[in-house]
Amino acid sequence: MKVLIVDDSAVMRLMVKKIVKAAGFDAEFVEAEDGIQGLEKIESESPGLVLCDWNMPNMTGIELLEKLREVGISVNFGFVTTEASEAMRTRAREAGAKFLVSKPFTEESMRSALQPYF
Amino acid sequence: MAKSVFRVSESEAEKLVKLARRYTGVALDSGRLDFIQARLLPVLNACSLECFADLIRLLEVGESDSIKNAFIDAITTHETYFYREPSAFTLLKNTIIPRYVRDGRGPVLRICSAACSTGQEVYSICMVLDELSGMLDQVRIRIDGYDISDACISTARHGSYTAYEVNRGLSLVDVSKYFEKIGSRYVIVERFRRMAKFKTLNLLGELGAMPAYDIIFCRNIMNYFESGDRVRLFRNLASVTVQGGVMIAGGAEILPKEIKEFESHHGDGCVYYQRV
């Protein structure tokens, strides 16, 4: 399945890919460095799942999700972030995110969050 | 190339996706032919069917329980293990049960594992309660596990696991304390089997006959469903949770925004929900 990773840090993208692979999922990865690139990739690549960071330059992860809702694009969307506050969870919920994996994202927590899509 | 009866066609996949949704709520992606085929080929074999078209015909008529059950079992994902996401069990042990006792609720503590798969979640709860037995000596405990898969419920009832299954999540001490080794299997102690009841049930259907629960575990099921069914799942569960009762979802899972029946709280490093 095609998985889009949206994160401004190349190290984080690599780490997310590693964890997804280690969890045993058969994924084909597409990458984007911020929300705007993410939006483009969602349109051009139609991923089955989007794993998105929260804080990014140009367009943040939550702004990306809110944009998708606004224009009526429906895609399985989850956040993978280092920090997660109550306010972030509430906003993610309002915007229709399916999950929010936060630090420490072990292989186990990632595996549980991603399993339904594989 | 001749069309193989063991390959699922696009139109068959679409029908199977609809049937999966109708029978379980599980939303499969009709574009993933390989996935659908891999899950359902064993059903063709087990039920001695010659092609996917036959399976579809029989499921649409819906008369054969054995075929229906084999189909449901094949399209649902049953991954589970003891003490999965340990923070949920720490929360139960350190916060939820002590509060239940302090508030003088009772005399019966009712706990539900919604989508219990093969029972590891239920027996992990039993282990936590066992550790708290001093605190709970005045309380009668009832734990119910529900799952749509007949085969899972049967395994859960027997409480019989392989070495791999018990080693996943449990310490050697726990294994020796809570299991009896019978042949190559590890069977959960009799007192836990008596404490726990299991029932095959579609959580998206009518839950009328269920008692009201003080604590509900509903983990790693909601994201197999589409939005409408996710809402239905939690409305159903809210209808069988006592006021002030607790619902524990998967650590990363986010409840649909339509669900106002549960309020979110934090404790022991995890999020849980309280019935308003």
Ligand SMILES: C[S@@+](CC[C@H](N)C(=O)[O-])C[C@H]1O[C@@H](n2cnc3c(N)ncnc32)[C@H](O)[C@@H]1O
């Ligand atoms: C991934 S397992 C989760 C088991 C356990 N709760 C855990 O977290 O380890 C999901 C379970 O949901 C069950 N399930 C799927 N749809 C269901 C439905 N409509 N009603 C009840 N159970 C369902 C499946 O049979 C499967 O055993």
